[in-house]
Amino acid sequence: ATTLGASAAQTGRYFGTAVAANKLSDSAYTTILNREFNQVTPENEMKIDATEPQQGVFTYGNADRIVAHARSQGMKVRGHTLAWHSQQPGWMQNMSGSALRSAMLNHVTQVATHFRGQVAWWDVVNEAFADGGTGARRDSNLQRTGNDWIEAAFRAADAADPNAQLCYNDYNIDNWNDAKTQAVYRMVQDFKSRGVPIDCVGLQSHFTGGSNYPSNYRTTLSSFAALGVDVHITELDIRNAPSDAYRNVVNDCLAVARCKGITVWGIRDSDSWRSGESPLLFDGGGNKKAAYDAVLTALNNG
Numbered sequence: 001a002t003t004l005g006a007s008a009a010q011t012g013r014y015f016g017t018a019v020a021a022n023k024l025s026d027s028a029y030t031t032i033l034n035r036e037f038n039q040v041t042p043e044n045e046m047k048i049d050a051t052e053p054q055q056g057v058f059t060y061g062n063a064d065r066i067v068a069h070a071r072s073q074g075m076k077v078r079g080h081t082l083a084w085h086s087q088q089p090g091w092m093q094n095m096s097g098s099a100l101r102s103a104m105l106n107h108v109t110q111v112a113t114h115f116r117g118q119v120a121w122w123d124v125v126n127e128a129f130a131d132g133g134t135g136a137r138r139d140s141n142l143q144r145t146g147n148d149w150i151e152a153a154f155r156a157a158d159a160a161d162p163n164a165q166l167c168y169n170d171y172n173i174d175n176w177n178d179a180k181t182q183a184v185y186r187m188v189q190d191f192k193s194r195g196v197p198i199d200c201v202g203l204q205s206h207f208t209g210g211s212n213y214p215s216n217y218r219t220t221l222s223s224f225a226a227l228g229v230d231v232h233i234t235e236l237d238i239r240n241a242p243s244d245a246y247r248n249v250v251n252d253c254l255a256v257a258r259c260k261g262i263t264v265w266g267i268r269d270s271d272s273w274r275s276g277e278s279p280l281l282f283d284g285g286g287n288k289k290a291a292y293d294a295v296l297t298a299l300n301n302g
């Protein structure tokens, strides 16, 4: 096939991108989006500060615009993200304890209910583990409400949108030997053993270059999959977009049956949160880069 989405679909997978609502009026942007991708993740529009700017006041306009665009194009939507220590609105940043726990769960319930049936996968909880060698949870106002806040969020999401696939999403969980990877693995193992509703793990995969791309990435994907969850590559970008690293990521996903798809974190380099590093598959003019060809070829060889 001749596009990323259609090529991934040949093996039952998707190829998606992060989308910003304010770019849907840019026809150069939507031309590439509609041609190449069959999955979208709102880059910021479903985050807590966007959807509940005042406590109890929910605003869905930008997120709804992205969902409507995706539906009109037959693209699946990944919801990002229901519970996170970052991009909290001011009112939530200032909360703690049982009041924060209730507010977080209400947020999960309200947002998952609003989008019920329209979101294939939710990043229910994002980035809850610390970097470095400890394997500990990240300290945050949410973590300080009690270690069970993650499973509470998953149960609330499951109750609100029982047919969505519920994912835990994080970065720096790519290298199988890292303490952070092992800690997330043990959490998923524990959730599966106790019946906490978790369906998938998202590996953000923000790589800083070929050397940062771990040679055991495939082991990480297959190890999570062996726990009985799907795996998704959710925010892929690689500094300077080396073709070989992009090709390896695709081949590693294709080698693992439960790796359901790949989402790049933006379309053109100019759309990227790290635009200075040219990490994506299209240049600022919307031209296909060498990494694009490597990805397309790998998807078709799968």
Ligand code: G3I
Pocket: 043, 044, 086, 087, 126, 171, 204, 235, 273
């Ligand atoms: O919308 C406001 C705009 O009104 C204001 O004038 C401008 C001035 O700073 O800020 C705009 O908001 C920015 C927003 O992106 C939209 O462009 C925020 O400041 C900025 O912080 C925000 O950055 C986002 C970042 O998450 C925030 O944490 C990036 O776009 C987004 O790509 C990035 O995505 C995260 C994932 O959610 C989680 N994984 C890591 C990934 C990269 O950091």
